[in-house]
Amino acid sequence: MAENTDQLVLSDDPLHPANLIPELCRNFYQLGWVTGTGGGHLHTRRVYIAPSGVQKERMLPIHIFVLPYPQAEPSPHTDRVFLRRPTQNLKESACTPLFWNAFDLRDAGSCIHTHSQHAVMATLLWPGATFTISHQMIKGVRVGGVARTLSYLDTLVVPIIENTPNEEDLKDSMAEAMKKYPDAAGILVRRHGVYVWGPDWEKAKTQAECLDYLFEIGVKMKHAGLETVLNT
Amino acid sequence: MAENTDQLVLSDDPLHPANLIPELCRNFYQLGWVTGTGGGHLHTRRVYIAPSGVQKERMLPIHIFVLPYPQAEPSPHTDRVFLRRPTQNLKESACTPLFWNAFDLRDAGSCIHTHSQHAVMATLLWPGATFTISHQMIKGVRVGGVARTLSYLDTLVVPIIENTPNEEDLKDSMAEAMKKYPDAAGILVRRHGVYVWGPDWEKAKTQAECLDYLFEIGVKMKHAGLETVLNT
Amino acid sequence: MAENTDQLVLSDDPLHPANLIPELCRNFYQLGWVTGTGGGHLHTRRVYIAPSGVQKERMLPIHIFVLPYPQAEPSPHTDRVFLRRPTQNLKESACTPLFWNAFDLRDAGSCIHTHSQHAVMATLLWPGATFTISHQMIKGVRVGGVARTLSYLDTLVVPIIENTPNEEDLKDSMAEAMKKYPDAAGILVRRHGVYVWGPDWEKAKTQAECLDYLFEIGVKMKHAGLETVLNT
Amino acid sequence: MAENTDQLVLSDDPLHPANLIPELCRNFYQLGWVTGTGGGHLHTRRVYIAPSGVQKERMLPIHIFVLPYPQAEPSPHTDRVFLRRPTQNLKESACTPLFWNAFDLRDAGSCIHTHSQHAVMATLLWPGATFTISHQMIKGVRVGGVARTLSYLDTLVVPIIENTPNEEDLKDSMAEAMKKYPDAAGILVRRHGVYVWGPDWEKAKTQAECLDYLFEIGVKMKHAGLETVLNT
Numbered sequence: 043m044a045e046n047t048d049q050l051v052l053s054d055d056p057l058h059p060a061n062l063i064p065e066l067c068r069n070f071y072q073l074g075w076v077t078g079t080g081g082g083h084l085h086t087r088r089v090y091i092a093p094s095g096v097q098k099e100r101m102l103p104i105h106i107f108v109l110p111y112p113q114a115e116p117s118p119h120t121d122r123v124f125l126r127r128p129t130q131n132l133k134e135s136a137c138t139p140l141f142w143n144a145f146d147l148r149d150a151g152s153c154i155h156t157h158s159q160h161a162v163m164a165t166l167l168w169p170g171a172t173f174t175i176s177h178q179m180i181k182g183v184r185v186g187g188v189a190r191t192l193s194y195l196d197t198l199v200v201p202i203i204e205n206t207p208n209e210e211d212l213k214d215s216m217a218e219a220m221k222k223y224p225d226a227a228g229i230l231v232r233r234h235g236v237y238v239w240g241p242d243w244e245k246a247k248t249q250a251e252c253l254d255y256l257f258e259i260g261v262k263m264k265h266a267g268l269e270t271v272l273n274t
Numbered sequence: 275m276a277e278n279t280d281q282l283v284l285s286d287d288p289l290h291p292a293n294l295i296p297e298l299c300r301n302f303y304q305l306g307w308v309t310g311t312g313g314g315h316l317h318t319r320r321v322y323i324a325p326s327g328v329q330k331e332r333m334l335p336i337h338i339f340v341l342p343y344p345q346a347e348p349s350p351h352t353d354r355v356f357l358r359r360p361t362q363n364l365k366e367s368a369c370t371p372l373f374w375n376a377f378d379l380r381d382a383g384s385c386i387h388t389h390s391q392h393a394v395m396a397t398l399l400w401p402g403a404t405f406t407i408s409h410q411m412i413k414g415v416r417v418g419g420v421a422r423t424l425s426y427l428d429t430l431v432v433p434i435i436e437n438t439p440n441e442e443d444l445k446d447s448m449a450e451a452m453k454k455y456p457d458a459a460g461i462l463v464r465r466h467g468v469y470v471w472g473p474d475w476e477k478a479k480t481q482a483e484c485l486d487y488l489f490e491i492g493v494k495m496k497h498a499g500l501e502t503v504l505n506t
Numbered sequence: 507m508a509e510n511t512d513q514l515v516l517s518d519d520p521l522h523p524a525n526l527i528p529e530l531c532r533n534f535y536q537l538g539w540v541t542g543t544g545g546g547h548l549h550t551r552r553v554y555i556a557p558s559g560v561q562k563e564r565m566l567p568i569h570i571f572v573l574p575y576p577q578a579e580p581s582p583h584t585d586r587v588f589l590r591r592p593t594q595n596l597k598e599s600a601c602t603p604l605f606w607n608a609f610d611l612r613d614a615g616s617c618i619h620t621h622s623q624h625a626v627m628a629t630l631l632w633p634g635a636t637f638t639i640s641h642q643m644i645k646g647v648r649v650g651g652v653a654r655t656l657s658y659l660d661t662l663v664v665p666i667i668e669n670t671p672n673e674e675d676l677k678d679s680m681a682e683a684m685k686k687y688p689d690a691a692g693i694l695v696r697r698h699g700v701y702v703w704g705p706d707w708e709k710a711k712t713q714a715e716c717l718d719y720l721f722e723i724g725v726k727m728k729h730a731g732l733e734t735v736l737n738t
Numbered sequence: 739m740a741e742n743t744d745q746l747v748l749s750d751d752p753l754h755p756a757n758l759i760p761e762l763c764r765n766f767y768q769l770g771w772v773t774g775t776g777g778g779h780l781h782t783r784r785v786y787i788a789p790s791g792v793q794k795e796r797m798l799p800i801h802i803f804v805l806p807y808p809q810a811e812p813s814p815h816t817d818r819v820f821l822r823r824p825t826q827n828l829k830e831s832a833c834t835p836l837f838w839n840a841f842d843l844r845d846a847g848s849c850i851h852t853h854s855q856h857a858v859m860a861t862l863l864w865p866g867a868t869f870t871i872s873h874q875m876i877k878g879v880r881v882g883g884v885a886r887t888l889s890y891l892d893t894l895v896v897p898i899i900e901n902t903p904n905e906e907d908l909k910d911s912m913a914e915a916m917k918k919y920p921d922a923a924g925i926l927v928r929r930h931g932v933y934v935w936g937p938d939w940e941k942a943k944t945q946a947e948c949l950d951y952l953f954e955i956g957v958k959m960k961h962a963g964l965e966t967v968l969n970t
Contacts, residue, residue: 072304097708157643159723166732177437177465179389194439205641207658233641244329259391265730266497268398409901409929411853426903476793491855498961500862536768561940621875623955630964669873671890697873729962 047126050088051103059083059090060103062243067092070156071099082141083152083243087111088125091141093132107134112146115139115213136209137237140216144239147220148188152246153239160257161236165202167264172223173200173230175260175270182252187227187239197271198256199223202230228253279358282320283335291315291322292335294475299324302388303331314373315384315475319343320357323373325364339366344378347371347445368441369469372448376471379452380420384478385471392489393468397434399496404455405432405462407492407502414484419459419471429503430488431455434462460485511590514552515567523547523554524567526707531556534620535563546605547616547707551575552589555605557596571598576610579603579677600673601701604680608703611684612652616710617703624721625700629666631728636687637664637694639724639734646716651691651703661735662720663687666694692717743822746784747799755779755786756799758939763788766852767795778837779848779939783807784821787837789828803830808842811835811909832905833933836912840935843916844884848942849935856953857932861898863960868919869896869926871956871966878948883923883935893967894952895919898926924949 051060063081080098083090091107092098108126116122122138135141137155144150164173176197183192192198201219206212216229216237227249228238238253240246263270283292295313312330315322323339324330340358348354354370367373369387376382396405408429415424424430433451438444448461448469459481460470470485472478495502515524527545544562547554555571556562572590580586586602599605601619608617628637640661647656656662665683670676680693680701691713692702702717704710727734747756759777776794779786787803788794804822812818818834831837833851840846860869872893879888888894897915902908912925912933923945924934934949936942959966 095712097712157719159719159726162642162723163726163730166727167730178394179466181439194437205658234643248327248329255389255391259394262391262395263398266395266399410858411930413903426901480793487853487855491858494855494859495862498859498863559944561944621951623951623958626874626955627958627962630959631962669890671877698875 047108048104050108050126051090051106053103058103059085059088059243060106060108063090063092063106064101064103066154066243066247067098067101080135080137081152081154081243081246082135082138082145084111084145085151089113089141089145091134091138093128094135096132104128105130105132107132109134109138113142115142139210139213140237143213143217143220144187144237147217148186148239149241150188150239150246151241152243153237154246154250155235155237156250156254157235158254158257160254160261161230162233163261164257165230165232165234167261168202171202173202173257173260174198175256175263177272178256178259180252180256182248183227183256184240184245184249185225185227187249188241188245199226200228200230200236200253201226202232204232205234279340280336282340282358283322283338285335290335291317291320291475292338292340295322295324295338296333296335298386298475298479299330299333312367312369313384313386313475313478314367314370314377316343316377317383321345321373321377323366323370325360326367328364336360337362337364339364341366341370345374347374371442371445372469375445375449375452376419376469379449380418380471381473382420382471382478383473384475385469386478386482387467387469388482388486389467390486390489392486392493393462394465395493396489397462397464397466399493400434403434405434405489405492406430407488407495409504410488410491412484412488414480415459415488416472416477416481417457417459419481420473420477431458432460432462432468432485433458434464436464437466511572512568514572514590515554515570517567522567523549523552523707524570524572527554527556527570528565528567530618530707530711531562531565544599544601545616545618545707545710546599546602546609548575548609549615553577553605553609555598555602557592558599560596568592569594569596571596573598573602577606579606603674603677604701607677607681607684608651608701611681612650612703613705614652614703614710615705616707617701618710618714619699619701620714620718621699622718622721624718624725625694626697627725628721629694629696629698631725632666635666637666637721637724638662639720639727641736642720642723644716644720646712647691647720648704648709648713649689649691651713652705652709663690664692664694664700664717665690666696668696669698743804744800746804746822747786747802749799754799755781755784755939756802756804759786759788759802760797760799762850762939762943763794763797776831776833777848777850777939777942778831778834778841780807780841781847785809785837785841787830787834789824790831792828800824801826801828803828805830805834809838811838835906835909836933839909839913839916840883840933843913844882844935845937846884846935846942847937848939849933850942850946851931851933852946852950853931854950854953856950856957857926858929859957860953861926861928861930863957864898867898869898869953869956870894871952871959873968874952874955876948876952878944879923879952880936880941880945881921881923883945884937884941895922896924896926896932896949897922898928901927901930 080092089109089111093105105128141153144153180192180198201223203215203219219229228236230236238250240249260270312324321341321343325337337360373385376385412424412430433455435447435451451461460468462468470482472481492502544556553573553575557569569592605617608614644656644662665687667679667683683693692700694700702714704713724734776788785805785807789801801824837849840849876888876894897919899911899915915925924932926932934946936945956966
């Protein structure tokens with residue numbers, strides 16, 4: 043099947059999702075989000091997904107999976123449907139069901155997952171259910187990840203869910219947190235990383251960078267003994 | 275209008291402001307000044323301004339705004355005047371009025387704004403009105419950002435102003451601090467970042483790097499319990 | 507001899523070991539594993555070894571040593587056998603006998619050595635015989651470096667051996683630790699660095715990155731006063 | 739004069755000093771040794787010196803100064819002799835007399851100066867006359883910067899001299915420290931940076947990287963409350 047579907051991932055357009063995903067993964071590799079970065083992009087009723095377990099800075103368009111959208115989650119009795127699978131013996135990212143949360147619950151066009159150490163340290167230094175920070179450069183962050191941007195006077199709240207051994211099993215608790223915190227621009231997973239999304243790949247990437255910046259400065263403030271939320 | 279004014283931003287000269295601004299933004303992105311970097315460059319009575327909200331490492335010359343100089347600040351009754359606006363639905367950097375401070379009050383030819391975490395941490399660890407450091411490599415910093423360089427025996431003083439929800443609203447307090455500290459080479463904005471300038475883009479960039487180096491080493495000294503100003 | 511054996515290291519294939527080793531060394535240089543990185547790759551009964559004492563980011567295929575495999579360790583009465591030596595006055599990596607441990611004891615196809623500061627700090631902050639961490643992103647690490655990947659519920663254990671003045675003299679204690687900890691994916695050397703391996707160069711590189719990520723987050727957790735192993 | 743002497747700095751050979759110095763400065767810029775890096779290289783009785791005050795990552799061969807060697811230090815009655823000066827209004831690096839120390843006192847072929855923050859922090863956390871460390875990866879460091887490499891069992895000692903407002907005025911105290919510590923591979927300058935040298939540019943660069951690695955790990959050990967010299 044794969045031979046006949048290569049045209050789904052071969053394009054001269056540098057902004058085609060199958061070209062963008064490898065480029066962004068190289069980009070994130072250079073930012074130090076070394077391991078485990080992944081992404082899913084929804085474009086004209088198709089979802090493009092990075093493979094699992096490849097070296098992210100060496101990913102190629104031919105490694106990309108393509109799935110139809112919408113699509114119900116596979117059950118014990120159904121398989122996931124693909125429009126295209128790579129010829130190599132690759133597996134789609136284990137985050138696939140979690141990207142679906144962003145598409146289904148937020149109308150996102152793109153979802154990014156990283157294991158950034160700033161995100162992980164934030165989940166360790168904020169042992170409760172949320173990461174919170176105020177009076178920092180939060181004005182690039184969008185309400186719910188997709189709507190208007192926050193104001194300097196808002197407090198950023200990012201829910202933290204507990205990790206599970208299998209990434210797929212995070213789907214329900216992530217969805218629950220997204221419903222409980224409809225304004226949240228991302229979901230932290232304790233001792234694991236973060237899921238971020240946006241209306242398109244550019245805004246998803248910007249959201250990922252803005253949130254990572256805030257996790258980093260929040261962790262630095264904790265280490266310096268500073269309060270991260272001001273009551274004014 | 276924009277179609278007719280593209281020649282204002284299309285040039286084979288790599289040192290043309292419309293080529294330089296995107297290159298410098300890529301440069302700063304790689305230095306880790308990831309989000310929110312912006313710059314305005316004054317060149318032969320024209321001001322070239324980076325757009326707001328684009329991915330700074332992917333900015334192109336056609337994204338650049340061009341304004342005439344001098345130009346009075348727009349009021350409720352007047353609009354800002356442009357020589358050229360990008361065709362895309364972009365907005366000029368919210369820092370535009372603050373760049374004008376550097377042009378008007380210091381005769382600067384270039385002004386750079388970053389959200390560097392070293393700058394932000396400096397404003398948190400120096401809770402007063404100024405960041406001060408002495409007996410460090412301050413000799414690259416220029417008096418007022420544009421005149422002779424400091425000596426190793428001088429003490430560097432950078433005013434810190436309080437942030438406001440809208441970047442434009444910083445204009446008056448920034449101007450006030452620039453007048454109160456005429457020798458200051460930059461203005462820190464608490465919990466936000468820094469504005470730095472120079473007689474031309476090369477010197478503005480060098481000033482930005484020198485000050486960032488000093489914010490970084492100052493923060494490290496604070497963490498190590500060391501005094502940053504020596505009384506000799 | 508060398509002139510006749512250049513074909514052993516000259517190939518148009520970017521994945522040929524003699525092209526890969528220099529590329530990976532540049533890669534590691536950029537990741538900040540600046541000094542002392544080395545690697546040995548076993549491919550079709552030949553071992554390709556980086557030279558010692560060259561600038562790792564400027565290494566060329568013609569600098570690579572080629573040795574037959576299997577080969578007994580040289581003794582006072584025998585010399586090491588080479589299929590190819592560089593014409594320059596270079597010496598093979600002092601780690602050569604240690605790479606052999608990975609080939610002989612783990613059937614590894616590739617072994618990487620770094621002086622990463624995260625690895626060195628881990629050996630200083632874990633003064634005992636092992637580095638241990640749990641409930642982190644350890645699921646990229648393979649049992650014994652070559653078999654199935656670990657689960658989030660496993661505890662990662664990396665033995666730490668004591669350093670010796672000559673790298674060759676680590677061979678026996680490294681082999682002993684590999685036998686005592688058959689599941690270990692790497693061996694830390696106190697105040698020195700780490701040895702990591704995998705079934706092929708891609709997986710060895712991934713193992714090196716995963717372990718380095720865990721040394722880094724482990725060191726950060728120690729500094730923050732957090733336990734790195736949870737008893738659940 | 740300069741027009742006639744351009745052939746001194748124009749060469750197709752990437753290893754010509756006038757090509758190497760700009761390349762190394764770009765390299766050091768990317769390593770984060772951002773500001774104030776400089777270098778002098780002695781090659782066939784000529785010294786090639788980087789200019790002062792240019793953006794180090796944008797330096798070009800035509801910016802390089804060429805001086806004859808040997809040459810006595812200029813006095814109030816003599817000027818420095820140049821074989822070639824850049825046409826631009828540039829000044830030779832203020833470190834020029836200090837590079838001469840390495841050439842005259844150590845027979846070095848290359849000398850590198852950086853303002854690395856690891857070096858500066860080392861001079862702040864070691865308030866005495868020397869930086870010392872043992873039982874770390876010091877075996878890349880050469881005795882006196884130019885002779886045999888140290889052993890893991892040696893203790894590295896790097897003298898620290900006090901800074902002066904003018905870089906030239908460090909010449910005598912640097913020479914004095916080099917004579918008092920003939921085995922030292924570099925000289926730290928308190929609150930300023932480090933001078934490192936080697937028999938040729940490749941070894942000088944390696945010495946600079948090895949020492950910087952040791953300053954960095956030494957500073958981390960101090961922060962972690964660990965002794966940096968072991969008495970065994």
